[in-house]
Amino acid sequence: MATDVHRPVTPQTAVRVEGLTRSFDGRAVIDDLRLGVRPGEFVALLGRSGCGKSTLLRILAGLDRDIQGTVLVPRRKAVAFQAPRLMPWKKVWRNVLLGLPGKPARAVAEQALDEVGLSHRPDAWPKTLSGGEAQRVSLARALVREPDLLLLDEPFGALDALTRIKAQRLVGELWQRRGCAVLLVTHDVEEAVLLADRVLVMDEGVIAYEQEIDLDRPRDIADPRFAQLRAGLLERLGVDTAAETA
Numbered sequence: 001m002a003t004d005v006h007r008p009v010t011p012q013t014a015v016r017v018e019g020l021t022r023s024f025d026g027r028a029v030i031d032d033l034r035l036g037v038r039p040g041e042f043v044a045l046l047g048r049s050g051c052g053k054s055t056l057l058r059i060l061a062g063l064d065r066d067i068q069g070t071v072l073v074p075r076r077k078a079v080a081f082q083a084p085r086l087m088p089w090k091k092v093w094r095n096v097l098l099g100l101p102g103k104p105a106r107a108v109a110e111q112a113l114d115e116v117g118l119s120h121r122p123d124a125w126p127k128t129l130s131g132g133e134a135q136r137v138s139l140a141r142a143l144v145r146e147p148d149l150l151l152l153d154e155p156f157g158a159l160d161a162l163t164r165i166k167a168q169r170l171v172g173e174l175w176q177r178r179g180c181a182v183l184l185v186t187h188d189v190e191e192a193v194l195l196a197d198r199v200l201v202m203d204e205g206v207i208a209y210e211q212e213i214d215l216d217r218p219r220d221i222a223d224p225r226f227a228q229l230r231a232g233l234l235e236r237l238g239v240d241t242a243a244e245t246a
């Protein structure tokens with residue numbers, strides 16, 4: 001099979017994946033997967049633990065190239081993980097610029113920190129940050145790359161409920177302001193319906209189901225249609241919601 005990895009995509013698509021297969025020890029975790037994401041589209045990816053979500057995201061990020069198939073993604077892309085992965089010996093603003101080519105000015109970091117509500121902490125050390133603040137630094141680090149595609153791997157997974165709600169809101173705002181495509185891996189069905197234009201469910205190595213979320217924004221979790229979409233996705237994930245709705 002032809003392997004054609006990481007060529008830039010056309011203006012009409014942010015991501016195009018065809019016939020993607022990734023195996024570990026002879027077992028295909030991703031098996032002839034097909035996926036398209038439009039520019040500026042917010043896509044959430046759900047699926048049971050171990051179904052290959054993070055593997056797919058790492059491939060799209062260019063961190064795993066041991067694959068078969070076609071993967072077309074924009075040159076400008078950035079990734080944020082569940083763990084913020086900050087260098088403890090570098091101040092916040094230096095962490096934001098970490099890995100950027102050239103010698104970017106501190107002002108570049110400061111602008112991104114401002115966007116994530118951390119303009120007052122450029123000189124802080126990572127160990128003095130709360131979990132939510134560290135995650136914001138991680139987001140700022142993604143933003144300075146001016147991505148056309150933002151890849152988020154459970155970025156809110158380790159946050160407490162209130163911080164999580166604030167972080168979700170922030171990501172929604174950043175997405176609307178920046179207009180980049182987002183692929184968000186999450187375990188949280190409600191989060192997916194709250195943020196995404198389209199929710200994908202991964203199973204058996206492929207995208208087994210997809211659901212457009214045609215609700216106006218900002219979304220209201222008390223809206224009966226919200227609950228309906230949420231229940232439909234939970235059912236697809238094999239979660240019985242009968243007790244909830246009875």
Ligand SMILES: Nc1ncnc2c1ncn2[C@@H]1O[C@H](COP(=O)(O)OP(=O)(O)OP(=O)(O)O)[C@@H](O)[C@H]1O
Nearest residue numbers: 024025029047048049050051052053054055056187
């Ligand atoms: N480097 C690796 N070597 C061997 N097996 C791996 C490797 N990376 C992932 N796997 C396996 O591939 C499968 C998919 O893993 P992956 O982390 O992509 O799942 P996931 O859907 O993101 O799970 P979770 O929701 O629990 O984070 C798992 O069975 C995992 O053990």
